[in-house]
Amino acid sequence: MLADAIAAENLRLTRNRATFFWGFLFVPILALCAEIIGRVFMHNQLPPELRAMPVDMSNQLVSAFAEAGGVMTIFLSLIGAAVLFAGDYRWETWRLLTPRASRINLFLAKAVTFAGWALVTVILVGLLDAAVAWIGALMDGNTMTFGLGAGAFVRQMLAVTFVSWIQLLFAGGLAALAATATRSMIAAIMIPIGAMIGLVIAQNRYPVMDAAADWWKILLIPGHAFEHARLYLAGMDTLPGQTLDAAGGLSGMAGIVLWLALGFGGALLVFKRQDLSKE
Amino acid sequence: MNAILTAANLTKAYGSVKALDGLTLEVPEGGVYGVLGPNGAGKSTLFRIWLGLIRPTDGGATVMNEPPGVPRRIGSMIETPRFPPFLTARGVLEWLSLASGLKGDAAEIDGLLARVGLTEAAGRKVRGFSVGMHQRLGVAAALLGRPSMVILDEPTSGMDPNGINEMRALIRSLADNDGVSVVLASHQLAEVQKICDRVAILNRGTLAAEGSVSDLIGGAGGERLRLHVTDPARIAALIGAAAEAQADAILVTLTRSEAPALIRRLAGEGVDIFEARWVGADLEAVFMQETGGQDAR
Structure with a gap:
């Protein structure tokens, strides 16, 4: 049963306190500290007239959740992903599990567990970030506004949260593939980092000038895919300088599906037929 | 079954x-x-x-x-x-x-x-x-x-x-x-x-x-003397049909009263005997017989 396998993965992950903290809880704490330091710095550096400017809380929230899938979150979430996907090789525990439960369920349980905690991380990072902005505004006596309408706010929040979460899943998928193919926890961290550095270089080397003509860049380079999917899903044509681009958005969504399939699907294919003579 | x-x-x-x-x-x-x-x-x-x-x-x-x-x-x-x-x-x-x-x-x-x-x-x-x-x-x-x-x-x-x-x-x-x-x-x-x-x-x-287990032990016959020697094949040939060569030893079918004379004879012919022990009619004897005396692990 998949639900039982998920419960088992969660039990093991939450009792592995060091991994759980560094992989999923440290980033929200780090984000909180960074935001507080930034606020204090701004408070001390900005002249009083600028400090007193109104704060658009809707914009603060959207920005906080859009940045929740940033580099630091991705890198630290790789720790959690590596332990989840490579742990049974390291502890030689596949031999205990695979005779009793299907390999597909065991793998899916890991993917679902990672996805669940990645979403919790994104929400915590976003909420703490926004909370600090709100407290800072209160302390500075700023006027707080809510610039977005309810519909646009909900849409943008869902879109940026979803894409931030997908960014972590993308990294988790690469970690799953690396862990399964190499059976190594270190490789499950280092290979995705190397791949992501390469993809960032590719993103800068091949910029998207015209989404319709450059659809293949959006499809193949995850950074472009995330950006175009985020803009499309959030309907950010309402913001100055942005235009709603269906071709880019759909290519972005297809790119996301492609990369998640490559990571998690590839890992599952390898694991399903893997020889476990020695984990 | x-x-x-x-x-x-x-x-x-x-x-x-x-x-x-x-x-x-x-x-x-x-x-x-x-x-x-x-x-x-x-x-x-x-x-x-x-x-x-x-x-x-x-x-x-x-x-x-x-x-x-x-x-x-x-x-x-x-x-x-x-x-x-x-x-x-x-x-x-x-x-x-x-x-x-x-x-x-x-x-x-x-x-x-x-x-x-x-x-x-x-x-x-x-x-x-x-x-x-x-x-x-x-x-x-x-x-x-x-x-x-x-x-x-x-x-x-x-x-x-x-x-x-x-x-x-x-x-x-x-x-x-x-x-x-x-x-x-x-x-x-x-x-x-x-x-x-x-x-x-x-x-x-x-x-x-x-x-x-009982059938296998029963089929293994009675007690045999296991001699740990160098070049088991040559020593087995020296003794004759009663001896069976294994990887690093020979198994000899004989009575306990015949054993001292055999050991004296082999020693007299310059054979180095590193160990001599009786292998009983047990699973170990069956194992030795079937695997040529290899380590059980």
Whole structure:
């Protein structure tokens, strides 16, 4: 049963306190500290007239959740992903599990567990970030506004949260593939980092000038895919300088599906037929 | 005979090395079945194929009339089990119980910990466990969910004498009182003789002998003198038909009163005798005969 396998993965992950903290809880704490330091710095550096400017809380929230899938979150979430996907090789525990439960369920349980905690991380990072902005505004006596309408706010929040979460899943998928193919926890961290550095270089080397003509860049380079999917899903044509681009958005969504399939699907294919003579 | 485990012309090759070479075997339901063999005989490979951990290169295998790899309630322990080091003994069983779809039944877990003598260590993290404690916990894990069959690879490895006796009693009790079919691999031949009903002896990936323990011992004949010598083939030829050459020794069929004269004769002819001992009509004698005197591990 998949639900039982998920419960088992969660039990093991939450009792592995060091991994759980560094992989999923440290980033929200780090984000909180960074935001507080930034606020204090701004408070001390900005002249009083600028400090007193109104704060658009809707914009603060959207920005906080859009940045929740940033580099630091991705890198630290790789720790959690590596332990989840490579742990049974390291502890030689596949031999205990695979005779009793299907390999597909065991793998899916890991993917679902990672996805669940990645979403919790994104929400915590976003909420703490926004909370600090709100407290800072209160302390500075700023006027707080809510610039977005309810519909646009909900849409943008869902879109940026979803894409931030997908960014972590993308990294988790690469970690799953690396862990399964190499059976190594270190490789499950280092290979995705190397791949992501390469993809960032590719993103800068091949910029998207015209989404319709450059659809293949959006499809193949995850950074472009995330950006175009985020803009499309959030309907950010309402913001100055942005235009709603269906071709880019759909290519972005297809790119996301492609990369998640490559990571998690590839890992599952390898694991399903893997020889476990020695984990 | 209703076979719970079968192997039909089973072959597993790792490159040019054949761990199993056309092995055909049927393990009957019920009782305790032992699989013996020297190092590299293919015992662990066979168990791993039955448990779906690896695929055979050729041939077929069944587990409870189905192909290996279909999830089912089989308890197993392959070699010295390892567990996530940050979990307690109870945590390990809770985790495995959940993963097996058993809902982590606390009463069952406490019962199993008591059965393998780990009640007092239940709350301790396994990173501090000895090899013997790992073995005990591995057996408890194998018994989760009241399986109808358990496969145990070296279940007493690393245990102290008391632990070995307790484990023997537990294994026998599983077969006799719980109706569990137990299949085990062990290099402790005396242990296998004490607790197994039937045994299979593997050698170089093939079946060397199979049958009930009493039949195999009965077929091995009486006592023989085992002499550890250099160049066993030459010495065996020197003695004649009563001697059989093995890898590093000869087995001689003779009476106890004839032994001193033989030893004097060989010494007089300059043969270096490093060890002389009587090999009784037991499983060890059968094993030596079938495997050419290789180490039982």
